[in-house]
Amino acid sequence: MDFAFGAEAEELRARARSWLTAHLTGPYARAVGLGGPGSEHQEVAARRAWERELGRGGWIGTGWDLPAGAYGQQRLSLTGQVVWAEEYAALRAPGRVGHIGENLLAPTLIAYGTPQQQARFLPGIALGEELWCQGYSEPGAGSDLAGVRTAAVRDPADGLYRVTGQKIWTSLAQDADWCFVLARTEAGSRRHHGLSFLLVRMDQPGRIEVRPIRQMSGTAEFNEVFLDGAVATEVVGGEGQGWTVAMGLLALERGVSTLVQQIGFAAELERVIRAYAASPAPDPVVREHLVRQWAELRVMRWNALRTLGARGPQGAQGAEGDPGAPSVAKLLWGGWHRRLGELAVAVRGAAATAGPGLWAQGAPYELGLDEEQRLFLFTRADTIYGGSDEIQRNIIAERVLGLPKEPR
Known part of the structure; x- marks a missing residue:
């Protein structure tokens, strides 16, 4: 497959980068790079205001299966959505607080909701006003x-x-x-x-x-x-x-957002590689694992692009899509990210077991974590939340390979 972007996509990339650069100022500048997985507590007020800023710019709901501008949003092709997501992640724009409404509920309402429900709830999501x-x-x-x-x-x-x-x-x-x-x-x-x-x-x-x-x-x-x-x-x-609607929603959960996630992964991997390069006695075994992490991340990107290319024009899971694709994606990134957390502390060695300000006189116990320590601890859950690895393997076995279900 050709994973290159054409001239139209690159024009959108320049426009997206220009808009983000111009708007990530003032109170939003404090939230740059904050609010990702494991850090959802950071700058919540600024990120909520940023959601409304995105709504005013028409950047929410760009992939909804609706006419352009129906609720003030731009209409982007699947390639355009990928480009916007990549630029958003590359400029480390604030972690989204509205992504559940935009990427999960709104497409579900469009597919299963009544016109009255769509008219009631989609505008608030598109404008970043209701979370x-x-x-x-x-x-x-x-x-x-x-x-x-x-x-x-x-x-x-x-x-x-x-x-x-x-x-x-x-x-x-x-x-x-x-x-x-x-x-x-x-x-x-x-x-x-x-x-x-x-x-x-x-x-x-x-x-x-x-x-x-x-x-x-x-x-x-x-x-x-x-x-x-x-x-x-x-x-x-x-x-x-409810079961039909819930399963329809889960099929939407791992689309373009998977590529955004991978850009964040790449930044984390780069940080760990820099720490390895600066270590006084680099371990060749750790180096081999880092190279493998880099290669696996590239494969994940290609797999995500291939999967999105097999879907409908707006990236929605249709009958022509691979029913096992979301489970494969979850298995790939969950294990990869957990191994990266382990490598982050392996590179640090004994220093990774300590942190500043662990104890304060008369104060409750607090963890003085740096980014690598937090990465290690948070990623222990990556193979569990959002559907455990065991469940994802069952889905692939039963729904894709046609193997008999496990006895209950």
Whole structure:
């Protein structure tokens, strides 16, 4: 395949770079390079304002399957989306707080929502004014999503649902305005039957409680969300169709964003390589592993471009796409990033086990982590969250290779 970009794409690249350079100033300059995985707590207010700046520029929803300008957004081809994403990452623009709404909920509403639901929610996402989080995983129902127990009962008086249950590992829940929740609306139903895809406003005091989950890296990107009779205003795709909608959403989860992620990976790898080059006694075994990491990252990029090229014109997973592609991508980057974290501390040697300011007189224990230490600790979870490696291998085995399912 030819992975080169044409003249039109390079013109867009120059325009995107110019816009980003002109706008990453003032309060946004403080957030440059901040807010990525493992650092979602950084400069939240500035990044939320930056989301609105992107909306004013028409840079949100560029890949939505809608006419250009329907909600103020530009319309970019799949190649254009890749170019924009690459420039965004290359200039280290702030970590997005609106990506769940833009890349997951909005395409799902376009595919399964009613015109009224689209008119209500898409403008807020396109303008960067309403943030979303994803209410899927639960204690005991993480990678095995069909085991969700959160229940929703429809109130005949007003037609709204009252949702009760617990969600966990919910990114951005502490800042989100809305949450899309997979809940069981049919009492006594099992597995993927009787589920519905509900939209729940987060600002419901006494009915929704968000508790940050502090990780071993010292930060708290994920949250527990407790729902106690929380009101759901909308059901997407119809009652009982939640599994179909949820699976449609997950097929969108690893598209163009995979390439953005890889640019961040490349910057992390470069930092580790520089540390290796500066070490007084470089270990040849570590050097071999670094070379392998570089080669594997190139392969990941080519695989992502090949996969996107096999999809529809806007990069959506269609019947012609590879049903195992998202799982293959997750297996590739999860293991790669975890190994990079291990190499980051291996390069540092004994110094990687210590940090400044670990203890303070009369203060609680705090980790004084640098970037390499945080990389090592956070990447321990890469092969678990977003669907564990075991689940991804099962998907490939059952849905792509046609092997028999594991006995339950």
